[in-house]
Amino acid sequence: MVHRRCNLLLVKLIGHKRARLAMEEEEEDGQPKKKVRMGMPATQWISVYNARRPMKQRYHYNVADSRLPQHIDKGNEDGLYISSVASCQNLWALIMDAGTGFTSQVYELSPHFLHKEWIMEQWEKNYYISAIAGATNGSSLVVMSKGTHYSQQSYKVSDSFPYKWISKKWREGFYVTAMATSKLRWGIVMSRGAGFTDQVVELDFLYPSEGIHRRWDFGYRITATAATWDQAAFVLSTPRRRPADETQETLRTSAFPSSHVKEKWARNLYIASVCFGRTVS
Numbered sequence: 056m057v058h059r060r061c062n063l064l065l066v067k068l069i070g071h072k073r074a075r076l077a078m079e080e081e082e083e084d085g086q087p088k089k090k091v092r093m094g095m096p097a098t099q100w101i102s103v104y105n106a107r108r109p110m111k112q113r114y115h116y117n118v119a120d121s122r123l124p125q126h127i128d129k130g131n132e133d134g135l136y137i138s139s140v141a142s143c144q145n146l147w148a149l150i151m152d153a154g155t156g157f158t159s160q161v162y163e164l165s166p167h168f169l170h171k172e173w174i175m176e177q178w179e180k181n182y183y184i185s186a187i188a189g190a191t192n193g194s195s196l197v198v199m200s201k202g203t204h205y206s207q208q209s210y211k212v213s214d215s216f217p218y219k220w221i222s223k224k225w226r227e228g229f230y231v232t233a234m235a236t237s238k239l240r241w242g243i244v245m246s247r248g249a250g251f252t253d254q255v256v257e258l259d260f261l262y263p264s265e266g267i268h269r270r271w272d273f274g275y276r277i278t279a280t281a282a283t284w285d286q287a288a289f290v291l292s293t294p295r296r297r298p299a300d301e302t303q304e305t306l307r308t309s310a311f312p313s314s315h316v317k318e319k320w321a322r323n324l325y326i327a328s329v330c331f332g333r334t335v336s
Contacts, residue, residue: 097333099309102315108323112320113151120194160200162198168193168195169242184246189242211242215241216288241283254291255290259286276294
């Protein structure tokens with residue numbers, strides 16, 4: 056079977072009206088004065104759930120830097136590995152489960168956004184980046200694992216969403232496998248051997264509900280998410296091996312979705328990714 060790569064990147068351009076920028080002129084002491092009023096965007100937790108066979112999954116949120124090791128060590132003792140990480144207000148969220156297929160895992164909490172030297176050291180040891188998150192203070196949490204199907208990785212940190220770089224890497228056989236943000240900076244990880252046949256990106260100032268549902272109808276599934284305070288990005292991919300149950304759901308909540316997770320688990324829907332950022336105007 057021949058798979059055709061579309062390599063399509065969807066970038067929606069949003070006008071000033073959508074950005075809720077209003078300018079008014081007022082008279083003050085006889086002098087015209089421009090006054091700018093900017094509507095503050097609303098931020099939410101975005102969680103993605105995939106249908107899986109019953110498995111053990113655990114989550115932690117509002118985790119301070121100093122408490123990360125105890126949660127991770129306890130999870131490892133129970134046979135769990137980190138599958139997703141996120142940050143909100145410089146506190147961390149961890150998703151750990153028994154369905155990653157990983158055989159070993161290391162992580163680094165760094166004051167730098169994606170610490171290059173440490174990542175390269177782990178690549179030399181055959182670890183690959185499997186999850187990343189960035190905080191608003193510029194720090195990052197990078198998780199690298201053995202037991203992935205990746206054969207090569209590349210990553211980029213950019214002050215804007217690097218869609219030209221992503222398109223270039225698509226042509227070289229890489230796919231986006233992890234994303235994170237820190238303030239307005241983006242960190243994108245792309246891998247060879249990701250197990251996808253095609254991939255698209257939905258990037259918008261609002262949650263792109265229509266675009267996601269349209270892609271779902273064509274067999275795409277969300278495989279990575281990240282958001283800044285003014286943009287949200289969703290990577291949707293078509294897997295080389297389609298799962299028996301392709302059910303996927305998303306949830307947007309003002310607080311971490313702890314009150315919803317058990318209901319999802321009862322339907323064998325497990326957290327696949329989670330992030331915090333812009334979703335509504």
